Amino acid sequence: MPLRRWLNEATPLPGAPRARALTVDADAWREAARAVAAAGGRSITLWAAGGGRTLRAAFATGPGVLVLSLPLAAGAETYPGIEDLFPCANRLQRAVADLSGPRSTDTDTRPWLRHAAWPADYHPLVAQGGPAAADGTAVEVYPFVRVEGEGVHEIPVGPVHAGVIEPGHFRFSVVGEKILRLEERLGYAHKGIERRFQSMALLDGHRLAARVSGDSAVAYSWAYCQALEGMAGTEVPPRAVWLRALGLELERMANHLGDLGALGNDAGFAFGLAQFSRLKEQLLRATEHALGQRYLFDFVVPGGVGVDPAPEALRALGACAEDIQREVVRLREIYDEHAGVRDRFNGAGTVLPELAARLGLTGLAGRASGQAFDLRCDLPCEPYTELRPRMVVRGEGDVAARVAVRFDEFVESCRLLGEILAHLPDGPVRVSVETPAEGAFGIGLVEGWRGPVFVALEAGAAGAIGRCHPHDPSWQNWPVLEHAAIGNIVPDFPLINKSFNLAYSGHDL
Amino acid sequence: MWKTLRQIQRIGIATEPPPSPDDALRVREELQAGIREVMGRALCIRHIDAGSCNGCELEIHALHNPIYNLEGLGIRFVASPRHADLLLVTGPVSAHMEVALRRVYDATPDPKLVVALGDCGCTGGVFGESYACRGRVSNIIPVDVAVPGCPPAPNSILTAILTAITASKRAP
Structure with a gap:
């Protein structure tokens, strides 16, 4: 189904100009996202609402903004990821899992915004109180992707940088001066x-x-x-x-x-x-x-x-x-x-x-x-x-x-x-x-x-x-x-x- | 090259002269004297963003412009806590920065001063305390001076640094 028809089915959404909203099921969620991608549209963001039981995704398209809502069926813990269509969804989906619980079908299940400060089974946007075992002093090991080969070494930088900069961690894999790979680890400034x-x-x-x-x-x-x-x-x-x-x-x-x-x-x-x-x-x-x-x-x-x-x-x-x-x-x-x-x-x-x-x-x-x-x-x-x-x-x-x-x-x-x-x-x-x-x-x-x-x-x-x-x-x-x-x-x-x-x-x- | 030189010549010195006794610039004179007296050399500051919104960082950057001319006053920002006399901490302390902040504090040689910057550094600000946020800086490390403002103006930051220096002068 082309994008125009998805937009026609959607209803006007207050606020931003030309914004429309549509509630979909899991199949239509992927199909609509694919239609947006095919029409040259862009992903704006993806988040969970409704006590973590409704996934939402916003897209910018030529004719306007489309906001999709996917209510999860009772008992369902996963939803179809869209990271293959919009690569930036990878981290957004990981953040949803950290903060609200539901997981996408993406195989990258590493935490993103959650470090060691609260446990994996605590979902701050859904839970009523604080985490049971908050431990701010724990230091976690994040599974960075390793680059192998002769002469390859890693340079870890941050979260405290040498200048007046915000906190974040960069892991460089280099040979000599040349960067083979950079991987970011963010979330240090997460303050709820x-x-x-x-x-x-x-x-x-x-x-x-x-x-x-x-x-x-x-x-x-x-x-x-x-x-x-x-x-x-x-x-x-x-x-x-x-x-x-x-x-x-x-x-x-x-x-x-x-x-x-x-x-x-x-x-x-x-x-x-x-x-x-x-x-x-x-x-x-x-x-x-x-x-x-x-x-x-x-x-x-x-x-x-x-x-x-x-x-x-x-x-x-x-x-x-x-x-x-x-x-x-x-x-x-x-x-x-x-x-x-x-x-x-x-x-x-x-x-x-x-x-x-x-x-x-x-x-x-x-x-x-x-x-x-x-x-x-x-x-x-x-x-x-x-x-x-x-x-x-x-x-x-x-x-x-x-x-x-x-x-x-x-x-x-x-x-x-x-x-x-x-x-x-x-x-x-x-x-x-x-x-x-x-x-x-x-x-x-x-x-x-x-x-x-x-x-x-x-x-x-x-x-x-x-x-x-x-x-x-x-x-x-x-x-x-x-x-x-x-x-x-x-x-x-x-x-x-x-x-x-x-x-x-x-x-x- | 001549264009660069001409621009430098045309602009001249942008640093503000001290106009009147109660102006904030008077603070700057005192500041320089205080630094000379207490430190006998440049005051070395290490900045740590413990989870700020980056508003305070904008004003710290402003201190480096030619109008405030921070380095001209004998204050230097350094790249390592090992080189620092004073820690300038911004933001409420996010839970994820708690370990890093403690480590930076421990890595700074004694005697050391800590200035907490901005409403968030003073009280936790609009972010407060939560599962992810430890609130004010003094909840995590000892703080000598806390300067309110969202963000504090450059002259307020200079005043806070002066206050920290003079307080340390009075200490035995």
């Missing part, structure tokens, strides 16, 4: 976010959503509020919607500036870090002046935004962005002409478009590898329907391409910022939100700076959150980083890793 949501009120959850991954606070809190407001039937005032886009683009610009500096530094060009970090600080200060915070953790709130910026501060913000853009254009010339930087950037950590498509590389890194997807263009919510962003795509798939995408997206975000400031509607910036009834279900989907940020929200009793599943695009991109590292030398890994700049906290939950 999904369970925490279940103890919060629906109208309060945006605060936790903003802190799923701090560098994407606007994207997460917007996605959360989009789901909530869709469920509640809230009409968000136009001025608030445009201000949310202002916040999202500022977040994109700040992160791109930070990364461009750090990438120069990792290529041995400290000048770049000094220059770009100075520009980022200017932007953060202008953001604080206009919106009250350097990082917009509490900017997007249910029903609108938390502050109504003064016209003078918005003008200053616009002028600041223009100044920074002029500098960025100048610095780009310097990066482009610097032989040492060029040598380090070009050809490092290459992911060709074919591999990117097969593994489902998404977001910024995907667009650097020919994956022309950007929710702001493909499935735009307001005000992107009017702003019409230009999508930035490159085909080389190396560090240089990911740098180039950042440069181009920065300039495009500056243009959008100018448009937003020029056409910002008047009116209120916040309306009250009715508490959705128990059982209501909605999703939010926003293109953060790193890629698509997804939130699935289900209402519980008496205004509480029944289930909330946030999903970071890093889930899709971490496995691709393992491929990007192959054949490169170990000293290039920090540069390659930085060029993806994936979230640990956003992934580990």
